Amino acid sequence: MTTVRELHDKSAELAQAAMVARHEGREEEAKSLARQALEYELQAAGLVPKEQASEPTRSILYLSAASLAYQCKDLQTAQRLVAEGLSGYPPPKVEEDLQDLFEQVAQELQSDIEYAPEIEEAGREVGRAAVSARDNTRRVNVHLRDIHAAK
Amino acid sequence: MTISNTSQDLVLEALEQIPVVRRTAPFYQEKCMVCLDNQGHASEVALDVEFGESNTVFRVLWSGQVTEEMKQSHADLQEAVEFAACAITFLVVPALTEMTIVEQASRGTTVDYYLAPKDRDDCLIFNRTARLEVSGILRETESNSVEGRISDKLRRLKPNPRGEMPTFVSVVEFGRPRAKVVKT
Numbered sequence: 001m002t003t004v005r006e007l008h009d010k011s012a013e014l015a016q017a018a019m020v021a022r023h024e025g026r027e028e029e030a031k032s033l034a035r036q037a038l039e040y041e042l043q044a045a046g047l048v049p050k051e052q053a054s055e056p057t058r059s060i061l062y063l064s065a066a067s068l069a070y071q072c073k074d075l076q077t078a079q080r081l082v083a084e085g086l087s088g089y090p091p092p093k094v095e096e097d098l099q100d101l102f103e104q105v106a107q108e109l110q111s112d113i114e115y116a117p118e119i120e121e122a123g124r125e126v127g128r129a130a131v132s133a134r135d136n137t138r139r140v141n142v143h144l145r146d147i148h149a150a151k
Numbered sequence: 152m153t154i155s156n157t158s159q160d161l162v163l164e165a166l167e168q169i170p171v172v173r174r175t176a177p178f179y180q181e182k183c184m185v186c187l188d189n190q191g192h193a194s195e196v197a198l199d200v201e202f203g204e205s206n207t208v209f210r211v212l213w214s215g216q217v218t219e220e221m222k223q224s225h226a227d228l229q230e231a232v233e234f235a236a237c238a239i240t241f242l243v244v245p246a247l248t249e250m251t252i253v254e255q256a257s258r259g260t261t262v263d264y265y266l267a268p269k270d271r272d273d274c275l276i277f278n279r280t281a282r283l284e285v286s287g288i289l290r291e292t293e294s295n296s297v298e299g300r301i302s303d304k305l306r307r308l309k310p311n312p313r314g315e316m317p318t319f320v321s322v323v324e325f326g327r328p329r330a331k332v333v334k335t
Contacts, residue, residue, distance in 0.1 A: 003273040012171045012254055019255070020175045048274065056316065057277040060265070064254065093282070093316055 004044045008061065011040035015068060022071075031072050038068040038077075045084075052089045059090030063098050070105055075112070078105045161198065161242045163213040169241055171252055179238035180213060185225045186235040186325045188217040190290060198239070199329040202247050209243065211328075228289055236287030236323035237264075239330060244319065245269070247332065250281060266319060281334075282318040284308075290326030297322045297331050308335060 018033035045061035048054045062085030069078035082102045090098060163183055166176035187196060198209045225231045245251045250266035253276065264283035267276060284304050291297055300322045308318055323330040 005271070005273045005276050008254075008276055009170045013174050016172055016175045016255055020178045023178075054275060055278075056280070057275045060254070060277040060280075091316060 002043075004047050004057070004061075007040050007044035007047070008064075011037045011044060011064070011068075013037075014040065015064075018068075018071065034068050034071040038065055038072060038074075041065040041068055042081075050088050055089045056091045056094050058088050059085045059094045059098065061085075062088075063094060063101065066098070066101055066105075070101065075105050075109050079109075159207065159209050159246060161209045161211045161239070161246065163211065163238065163242075166238060166241060169245075169252055171255055172241060179234055179241070181221060182225070182231040182234040183211075183238040184213055184215070184217050185221055186228065186232055186287070186289060187211065187328065188222070189228060190325045190328065192325075192328065196328065199327065200243055200247070200332065201330070202243075202332040203334065205247075207247065209246070211239070232287035232289050232325065233285070234287075235325065236321070236330075237285050239323045240283070240285045240321040240332070243330060243332065244283070244321070248319075250319075252283065253277075253280065280316065282316060284318060284320045286320075286322045288322065288324045288326075291324045297324050297329065301331055301333055305333065305335065 014033050014037035018030045018037060021027075021033055022030035041061060041064050045058065045065055048058040048061060050058065062081050066078045066081035066085065069075075069081055079102065082098050082105070085098045086095065086102075163180040164176070166172050166179055169176075172179060187193075192211075194211070194213050196211050198211050200207045200209060241252050244266060248266075249268055249270075251269050252264060253267040253271070254265040264285065265277065266281045266283050268279055271280075272278060286300050286304060288295055288297065288300060301320055304320045304322070308320075318335045319332060320335070321330060321332045
């Protein structure tokens with residue numbers, strides 16, 4: 001049976017390779033390696049029971065998995081994994097790291113919402129609709145004035 | 152009292168034997184070679200390491216040469232110094248303690264390292280672990296010294312009243328070269 005140790009070592013090895021790829025500007029490869037590392041780390045974390053005696057191993061594994069999800073830009077998964085880590089019995093230092101990561105992810109999610117192209121396009125559509133409605137109103141007003149003038 | 156130990160060998164190629172850095176050992180090795188070469192050192196250079204009350208002199212060994220291409224690809228030596236300091240630390244800590252590097256996770260610009268006993272458990276792999284903080288200095292000056300960097304790192308560490316997860320702080324300097332490792 002594969003142990004937590006074997007799964008984590010595999011994950012850490014891939015995470016290292018991802019770090020080097022990112023450092024050397026191979027972004028896509030870095031993401032792919034981080035994604036593979038995440039799969040192994042999730043398996044490792046899943047094998048550790050959620051009990052006080054499992055700490056700090058359990059919370060560090062979830063912190064590590066959340067960091068990998070963050071590197072893959074899978075922000076929702078990163079948040080879920082941080083929450084999973086916090087739901088156990090993390091020691092103060094790890095808890096603080098989990099909270100820092102949660103804030104980092106939350107900030108990115110917020111900026112994604114602010115700068116999301118689909119929201120920008122939706123805003124433009126609303127703007128176009130408003131201009132169109134204004135023009136229509138003006139046309140109707142001109143038409144009404146013409147009717148009044150004709151009377 | 153300071154205890155001086157005789158010379159031990161630190162072979163950069165041995166980074167490949169550390170599971171976590173198996174795949175990336177050449178990356179770390181190259182940074183280390185470039186930094187030592189930049190400071191006029193070659194393979195077999197003596198490295199003084201201070202850890203607690205002991206001083207140990209290591210011989211740093213590697214094969215191969217630092218090429219012009221390698222030097223040119225490390226125009227930003229400050230970045231290389233941090234990885235080079237990690238390479239030395241990854242080899243020094245297991246040589247001086249019962250711990251070895253088990254984790255390296257990066258979040259943005261923050262890098263976390265953990266150390267675990269060499270005989271760690273197969274399941275609770277981070278129980279009995281320690282954190283590791285590493286920093287590198289290409290050539291120390293009065294305002295940027297090993298001792299100063301250690302003090303900065305120690306000041307920034309969060310209190311650990313119950314001693315549940317100690318921290319090792321390692322600062323490596325490539326001018327002399329020397330390193331200092333402190334355990335909180």
